[in-house]
Amino acid sequence: MCWLIQNYIYNPEDNKHYEGAFTQGNGYVNIRGSFEEDLDGATQNDIYWRLPANVTLEKARHSKSKWGVYVPGIYGVHPILGEEIVNLPYFLGVNLYFDSERLDMEVSDYRDFTRSLNMKNAVLERSFTWKIKGNDIEVNFKRYCSMENKNLVVQELVLNSLDKDVELRLENFIDAGITTNGYNHFTKVLLENDEALKAFVTTDTNQEVGIYSKVFVDGSDKSAIGFSSSESRIIESFNIHLKKNNRIIIKKYSIITTSIDTDYKNDIRSLLHSKAKAINNNITMDSHEKLWQERWNISDINIVGDKEVQLATRFSIYHLLRAVNDSDKVAIDAKAYAGEAYFGHYFWDTEIYLLPFYIYTQPQHAKNLLMYRYNTLKGAKENAKRYGYEGARYPWEACISGWEQCSNWQYSDLEIHVTADIVYGMWNYYEATGDEEFLLNEMLEIMVETARYWVSRVDVVDCKYRLLGVMGPDEYLPFTNDNSFTNYMVKFSLNKTLEVLEIAKKNNLDKFNELKVTNEEIDLIRKVSSELVFLLDDKSKFIHQCEGFEKFLEVDFEKVWIDKSKPFGNFISQEKNYRSKALKQADVVALLYLFKNDFDEDIKKNCIKYYEKLTTHDSSLSYIFHSLVYSDIKDSKSAYEFLHKSLGIDLYGKGSAEGIHIANCGGIWQGIVMGLCGLGLSSNNKELILNPNLPEHIKKIEFKIYLKRRLYKVTVEKQQVDIKEITK
Template identity: 30%
Template sequence: MNLQDYHLTLQDVSDQRPEYLETIFSLGNGHFGVRANDPINGNPISGTLINGFYETAPITYGEAGVGYAQKHQTILNLPDLRHIHVTTNTGHHFTRSKRTATDLDLSSGKLVEDYLTSTEQGETVRMTVTSVMGQQRSNFWAIGYTFAPGNYAGGLLISKSIAVPAEVEAIASADPRKTRLAGVPICETTFLAADLQRYHVKTHNTKQAVTLYLGLLTAQASLLQQSVDLSDRQPHTLEYEVYVGDISRQNTIDPSAMFVPTSLDALTADSRDFWQDVWQRSEVAVEGNDELDLAIHYNVFQLNQAAGRDGRTNIAAKGLSGSGYEGHYFWDTEMYMLPYFIYTNQQMARQLLVYRYQILPKARERAHALGANQGALFAWRTINGEEASPYFPAGTAQYHIDADIAYAVGKYYEITRDLDFILQCGFEMVLETARFWEDFGSWQQVGTDCRFEFHTVTGPDEYTALVNNNYYTNRLAKHNFQLVVDLAREIQKRSPGNLETFGVSESDLDVYQNLADHVYLPYSTDLKINEQDDSFLDKPRWPKDRSTPDNFPLLLHYHPLTIYRYQVAKQADTLLAEYLFPEDLTTEELKREYRYYEGVTTHDSSLSRSIFSILAARMDDREKAYNYFMDTARMDLVNLQGNTADGLHLANLGGSWLALVAGFSGFYVQDEVVHFTNHLPKNLKRLTYRMKIAESVLEIDLTATTTNVTVISGPIPTYGVSVNGKLISLEKVS
C-alpha cells in the first residue's frame, strides 16, 4: 500500500458507540489533544486535554501513614472545542446527529467526518466536519463545518464559542483505570472582537494557567451568529481556528499568546509535512494482512500524537486521547514507548528523558520520605514528579521504575553516543537511582553465599505484591549498578576530568561493581526456571472455577488480598526481564520458562501480550508470536480490553511496534553489534521498516526467504551488523 492509502474509517473499527469513536479518532500533537466528540450532541465530559495541565486534591485515607502519597493529580478536561450550535432561521434547534462516515488520513493527520443532523421537527441537514492539528505549529488546531441541504434547504443561524464547562457529577467506579473528576477550573472569557474570543483557564490549587483563543476565519461576522443560506442547494463552509497557549505558572494571561489567523489548508500543509517526516524516518509496512498493516500505522500515528516534546511533559498512559489513569505518566514510557523514539526520533527520545531529569529533585524527596539516606526514587504515577498513587502495594512498592529509567538512559546512549546528555542529565539519574538501590537493599548471608537482596517490593505483575526478591526488580537493579560503572568509564574515556564533578571516586565504582556482581536472582532448581520471587512458586494456582471469562479482569472482581494468595500473574514479569536481556537465557531455557509463566498469566494488563509475542518469536514459535501480535496490534481498534472509551492504551501501541521489530525481525543490540534474526510468520509475506542507529537510517526488509538491511541515509554505521547469526557489510542505497 502507498502511504497515501492509509486511512482509518468507521469500517475499520468494531465498536460504533460515540464514546469509543471519540477516542479512536482523537487528534493530538504532544501539547494538547482533542477527542472526536459529536459537534452537535457533545459529551458531558468535554474532550480537550492539555499535556501536563492538571489539578490536585487531597487524598483521603481512613488510616494514613508516614510517606503516603498526599495529593491526587488529575488532568483537566477542558471545554469542548468542537461543539457548534445550529438552528433554522425559524428557531428550530438541531439537537440530534448521526455520524455516517469518518476518515482519518494517516499521511496528513486530517480528520473528515460526515453527520446527518436533525431538529425535533424532522428537518435534516448534512454536515461535514474537517479538522486538523498543527504539528510544527503545536499551539494551533483548526476545524471547518460544511453544511449542505438534507430535506431542509433554508436559512441557518450558527453560533460557536468556548463555553464555561458545567460541573459534572462524579460517577463512582471501582475501576482504578478510570479517572476521577477534578472539578471545574476558574474560567474567564472575553470577546476581543466579534470574530475573536479569548478564554483564560486557571487552576485553584496548582496555580497553572492557559490562554485559549477562538477565531472565525472565513467570514466577517460574529462568532455568536453567522448566517448560512442553503436555498441555493450548495455546500457552505465556515472555518475556525483555536490557539492553545503554553502552560503558565503565574496564573496570568499568557502575554506571548499570539492568535495569527491562518486557514485549514495551511494548517493541513503544516501537519502533512510533519507526518511525511515521521513516515520517512519510521515507515513500517506489513504485506499479507491489510488490516494488520493499517493497525500498525495507526498505532505509530497515535504514539507520535501523544508524546510530549518540550522536556517538561511526557506520555500519559492514555496519551491525549482520554483522561483514563488521570493523565499520569508511568514506567510505560521508558519500557514500552521510548524504544520507538530511541530508534526513530532521537531528539524526541531525549526530551522524554529530560522530563525525568526535571523531576529528579522530587525523586530525591520521595526517597527521603521512604527512609532512604541517599539516592532518588521516582514516583510510580505522576504528572508533577510527586507520588500520586494512594495504593502503595501496587504503586510506590514498584521500585523497579528507578531501574527502568536507568535502563532507558543506557539504551539511549547505546544508540546515540550523546555524551552531552549523559553529562547534563543521564549519568546523574543513573547514579542517583543506583544510590537508592544501595541504600534500599541489604546483604544476606545464605550458607556460603553472600548476596544483595531487595525485600518487600512489587514487580510488574500487580497481582503479586510486597514480596522478596522479585526477579525483574533484582535483574534491573543489577543492571542499574553495572550501568553506573559502564557510563563512568565512558565519561573517563571521552571527557576526562568530568567524573569528579559527580562526586564519584574509583572506590565508589568498585562498590557498585561489587553490588552488580552480587545481586541475588532467584532460581528454581526443581523447575529449572528463574523464579518470579521467593514465594511465587509456593502458592496454589488460581482456581479453575474462577477462571471463566466473566471473572476477568480479576482486579474488578476480587479483593487484592484474594488475588495475592495465588500463583497468578497480571502480565509478563520475569519474562519481561528475559526480553530486556536476551543474552541471559539459551533458547531451551527460555522455552521452559515461557511455557511455565504463560500458564499462570491472565494478560489482564494491556502491557502483556506484546512481550509474549516477542519471546515466542525469539523461540521461533512463529504462529504463537503472530497470534499474540494480532491481539496487540488491533487492541484498541477491536476494543479488546473493553475500556478504550477511556483512552488509547499507549504502552500497547509502543509494544506493537516492538513486537514487529524485536519479535519478527529479532532486533537487539549487544556489545556494539546490531542483531537481526528473521522470524517472519507464514501469515505475512513481507515486513519492511526503518530505524535510526546513530546517524544512519536503516531499512530492514524481511520475506520468508530473505533478510536485507540497507542504509537509506547517513553514513555507514560503525556498529557491527549481524543477520541471522552472521556479520555482514552494509551497503548504502544510491
C-alpha cells in the first residue's frame, strides 16, 4: 500500500538518518523521530562552533542521535550565524528500568525491533521485545503531533511481560540541556513538578516557551513515586507492575506553548495552564486522523506500476504537508524543521522548489508562504539600503527579520537571483489562483520595490545593461558577469512588474499611488528589462551560463573525482573549483525548465547535453531539474533516471540525518506532475493541459489539482489522459 517508512535494525551509523526521515509535525511543532529514552553516548548539549564555512562541505558535529523539537518562529541569535532556529527542550522523554538497568538501544538486549512511520496518519511507532534478566517484555511506543490541537503531542507506551510478573520503573522526563548547532540559546530555564512536569525556557531573543507533560498509567493519573531534577532535566518516576500477559498502557500527553502563539498574552504560564486543562485520558486520535485524511485526499499522488516511486513520492508529500506552517511569519527552512543544518534559514527553495506543490494542492499555504515574503519586505528594503541600492533586495538566507542571515559573503553578496525568484514564484501563484487582490496589493508592492533594486543594481558597460559580479544557482562559480539564469529571471520579473503596473496605473489603484511610481521610473524599468544582456546564441542555439564561461578551466573529472560516493567538492580546493568548469547544480538547465515555453527544443537539447557533463550534482537541488528538462524533451529514460536519483536523497543512506532536503521533495512532486505527466497551463491560464511522458513501466498516475479555486482530478495513463472537475 506504500504508506509506511520502516526500519528493522537500530544502527548508530544511520540512526540520525531515521530520526530525520521520521520527523513529525502539525504546522506548529516539528519533532525529530528520536527514541523516547536516552541513548548511550548520545549527548545532546555539546558546545562547539559551527562556522560559516562552505555549507556543502561542512561536517556535522553532533553524535549518533540528535533530538529535535522546533517551533518555527522561535529563534535565537547566534553570534556568528545570525538568527537561528532553536532546538527546544525534549519533552518526549521516557526511560524504563528493570532494577537498575535502563532500557537503551545501544546497550540492552532486544529482538524483533521495528520502527515505522505511517504517513497516512503521521503516527510514529516502535516495537521490540526487551530481553532483560530472563524476562521477555514486549515494548511498543507510539506518538503523534496532534493535527487537531496543535499544542498537543500524544504518546502511548504499551508494555507486556511474556513470561512472568515483573516490576519496572518508568521515568517521565523533560530535558532542557539542548544546544542548537553547538550553541546554547536558553538564557533562562525553569523546571517544575506538581501534578505534572513543567519546563519554562527563555531564548536569547527573549521569546518564551512553556511545556507541560503528564503521564497516565493504565488508565489512571496515579501519582509519581518520586521526583528528581538536575540543572537541565526534570524527572518523575512511576512503578509499573506488569502481570504476565497483561498489557499495560501508559499515555503521555504534552502541551507546548510559546510566546508567538496567537493567544499568548504576555504570560506563558497562564497560557500553558489553560491549555493543559484540555488534557485527560480520553483523548482519541479520530480528529487527528481525519484532518490528515483531508490533506491526503487533495495532495496525494497515486502511482501504478512503480512502488518505489510511489513510496518516495508519498514520503515527499508527507514532509511537505507536515512542515508547512500555519503562520505567515515563517516559511519552510532548507531542512524542513527536521534538523539544524542551514540554521533554520529560508532560501530560494521556497519559491522555486516548494511553492508549486502548495499552489496546486494547498493554495492557502502557498499564500502564507508568499505573505511571509511580504511580511519581511521591510527587512529586504533595509538590505538594499545596506548594499547601497534602491528598493528591496531579499536576503539569500532569510529568517525572522528579513535581514540577510548568510554569514558567507560570497553567497549573501552575490547570489542575488533570489529577489527575482520570489516574483517568479508569486507570478505562478497568481496565474494558478487568479488571486487579483494579492496581485494588485502585496505583489505589486514587492514587484515595484524589487524592480527599484534591479534598476539600481544593473551596470551599463559598453552601452549595455549588465549584472556584474553575480553568483547564479551554480555556487561553484561565485564571481561571474551576466549569469543567464539571473539575468533572464530579472527580465521576467521586470516584464511582469510592467504588466501589473499598467493595470494598476490604468485603474488608478491606491497601492499604485502609495508607491509613487513615476513615468520615468516605468520607462527605466522597461529599458532595463528589454536591454539587459541575455547570453543566448541564436545561431548555435545555446545559452552560455555566464560571460566567458568557456574560458573557465576544464576539469578532468575521472582524475580528480576519485570517489563518486562523496561530493566532488571534497576532492578539489574551493579556490580551484571557483575557476573551473564544474557545476554544483543545474543553472542554465534550471532556466530551461522554469521557462520551458520560452526556449525551443534545440536549445534545450544542446544545453542539457553540454552542461550535464559538467554538473557534479553536489547540491540536492540539481537532479530533479535535469529530470524535468528530460521529460520536457521527451527523453523519458533519462527523466526517470534523474527522478530516481532525486528519490534517493532523503530516503536512503544517511540522507536525512541533518534534516529533510525539502526542496527536493517539492522537486519530486514537480518531477511527477510537471515532468512525467507534463502538467501545464493553457496560454490563457484557464485550463490545465497535459503533455505526459510516462516511463514504460508506469501504468497510471492520478492526482488532484486546484486551478482558480476549482479542484480537478487528473488521470494519466499510457494511452489516455483525463481531467475532471470535482464537485466538493
